[in-house]
Amino acid sequence: MLYNILVAVITIICALLILVVLLQNGQGSGLSGISGGAGGGLAGNSGLGARRTADLLSKATGIFGGAFLVLCILANFAIDNAGTQPTRSILQEGGAGIPAQDLNAPSETQSAVPVQNNDATGTDNSTEGEN
Secondary structure, three states: OHHHHHHHHHHHHHHHHHHHHHHOOOOOOOHHHHOOOOOOOOHHHHOOOHHHHHHHHHHHHHHHHHHHHHHHHHHHHOOOOOOOOOOOOHHHHOOOOOOOOOOOOOOOOOOOOOOOOEOOOOOEHHHHHHO
16 A cells, blocks of 8 residues: 555656756756746746746756655565565575476487497598598
């Protein structure tokens, strides 16, 4: 239950973080650059100048980024494992469930390497007539 709530809050913070990052622009042509352009913009009417908007957006980015990081770490600890069996690796189990293989037993498949005929001296008979 707590995990689902944390995931919902993380999703909302993620959407807000994307919005805040897309609104700011370091070149002055983002939301903070609207008030500084020709025509007056928002600077005279709302009291938010280009500098205040940039400060607000950079602070919001830091706050949303920090909240995102903290909530992701907390969500890791909020995962409920009560309904499942504790997982153990195959090394911890000692290989129980894997049938043992006899490595000295002959293979059941045919060899892909062709068999060569050798005489008693160990020389290969296939190259005798090529001299």
